[in-house]
Amino acid sequence: MNWDEEPPQDTGRLVGATAEGEELAAEAALRPKDLTEFVGQPKVREQLDLVLRAARARGGTADHVLLSGAPGLGKTTLSLIIAAEMGAPIRITSGPAIQHAGDLAAILSSLTEGEVLFLDEIHRMSRPAEEMLYMAMEDFRVDVIVGKGPGATAIPLELPPFTLVGATTRAGLLPPPLRDRFGFTGHMEFYAPAELERVIQRSARLLEVETTDGGAAEIAGRSRGTPRIANRLLRRVRDYAQVKGDGVVTREAASRALAVFEVDGRGLDRLDRSVLEALLKLFGGGPVGLSTLAVAVGEERETVEEVAEPFLVREGLLARTPRGRVATPAAWEHLGLRPPQGTAAVGGPPEGLFES
Numbered sequence: 001m002n003w004d005e006e007p008p009q010d011t012g013r014l015v016g017a018t019a020e021g022e023e024l025a026a027e028a029a030l031r032p033k034d035l036t037e038f039v040g041q042p043k044v045r046e047q048l049d050l051v052l053r054a055a056r057a058r059g060g061t062a063d064h065v066l067l068s069g070a071p072g073l074g075k076t077t078l079s080l081i082i083a084a085e086m087g088a089p090i091r092i093t094s095g096p097a098i099q100h101a102g103d104l105a106a107i108l109s110s111l112t113e114g115e116v117l118f119l120d121e122i123h124r125m126s127r128p129a130e131e132m133l134y135m136a137m138e139d140f141r142v143d144v145i146v147g148k149g150p151g152a153t154a155i156p157l158e159l160p161p162f163t164l165v166g167a168t169t170r171a172g173l174l175p176p177p178l179r180d181r182f183g184f185t186g187h188m189e190f191y192a193p194a195e196l197e198r199v200i201q202r203s204a205r206l207l208e209v210e211t212t213d214g215g216a217a218e219i220a221g222r223s224r225g226t227p228r229i230a231n232r233l234l235r236r237v238r239d240y241a242q243v244k245g246d247g248v249v250t251r252e253a254a255s256r257a258l259a260v261f262e263v264d265g266r267g268l269d270r271l272d273r274s275v276l277e278a279l280l281k282l283f284g285g286g287p288v289g290l291s292t293l294a295v296a297v298g299e300e301r302e303t304v305e306e307v308a309e310p311f312l313v314r315e316g317l318l319a320r321t322p323r324g325r326v327a328t329p330a331a332w333e334h335l336g337l338r339p340p341q342g343t344a345a346v347g348g349p350p351e352g353l354f355e356s
């Protein structure tokens with residue numbers, strides 16, 4: 001992706017994976033403070049623990065760390081934990097905020113020894129800044145260009161050793177020379193429901209909201225594998241339980257609350273369901289072209305493709321084929337509909353779907 005391309009935002013959706021504004025403050029209160037509090041991601045946690053312990057034992061700074069994974073899985077949280085575990089200060093910025101090499105030079109030259117620099121959306125940095133970063137990561141040095149044209153001169157600037165923590169939605173988006181300069185890459189996976197239940201129970205304790213196991217399980221099942229969404233749904237269910245019930249987050253309260261907010265049992269919201277419904281009811285399950293589908297649901301093509309579809313594909317409800325979008329048998333089942341005979345559903349309908 002090019003740095004000047006704004007990806008379609010999913011903020012404002014209850015099940016959107018990105019966050020902004022006031023929500024960030026609410027999130028800060030729920031962040032785990034060290035690796036033992038960080039739920040799930042056992043591989044990344046174990047690997048990072050080793051990297052940080054070794055760096056502490058050497059008395060040096062930790063290697064540069066790249067964290068890849070979908071929004072809301074805990075990359076920012078991990079970067080704060082890295083700084084805390086190293087007893088170092090942290091500076092937080094993002095790729096889109098660094099459009100000129102000079103922006104990066106200003107940040108790098110003000111770092112203190114051992115400081116952690118968290119660079120979110122590192123794949124959206126400008127090319128000149130990216131090239132400056134190569135040298136800074138490898139040699140702790142940058143060349144600041146003074147002047148323009150033939151008279152321009154490069155003034156070398158020594159930097160104190162620092163740890164760069166880069167975050168990206170996909171490591172594959174990074175040019176190999178940048179990727180190769182990280183000493184450790186942690187791939188963050190979507191969370192299993194049992195892990196999300198632990199995230200929810202932990203957050204409920206911090207928010208001082210009584211939550212039953214059933215309540216946590218109900219929210220976890222609708223949280224799309226993402227702690228950020230789990231925490232957000234918990235806050236809405238808490239509201240509902242306080243206004244309509246006795247304040248306890250039970251399975252029933254969660255299920256009623258999320259019905260009010262139009263998040264179904266699998267975590268699909270109105271947009272997701274309208275895409276699926278159009279695909280099934282208007283186009284017999286497809287194949288249908290993306291543009292036609294977008295017109296049918298009254299959304300931009302990009303919104304359908306980049307906001308709704310990834311989750312539907314991940315859930316095995318929709319397939320992208322060369323001939324167009326196709327509903328899977330699971331989609332028919334999820335919406336409680338029967339596919340017409342001879343449907344083009346990918347993989348064919350599951351056994352028994354035509355019965356009754």
Ligand SMILES: Nc1ncnc2c1ncn2[C@@H]1O[C@H](COP(=O)(O)OP(=O)(O)OP(=O)(O)O)[C@@H](O)[C@H]1O
Nearest residue numbers: 027030031038039071072073074075076077227228
């Ligand atoms: N493993 C975890 N255990 C407990 N809470 C978590 C965990 N991971 C994330 N969270 C919570 O989820 C919320 C979002 O996490 P965070 O901001 O770290 O995600 P992110 O991957 O950096 O997202 P983005 O890419 O959008 O910045 C925070 O409130 C955080 O406390």
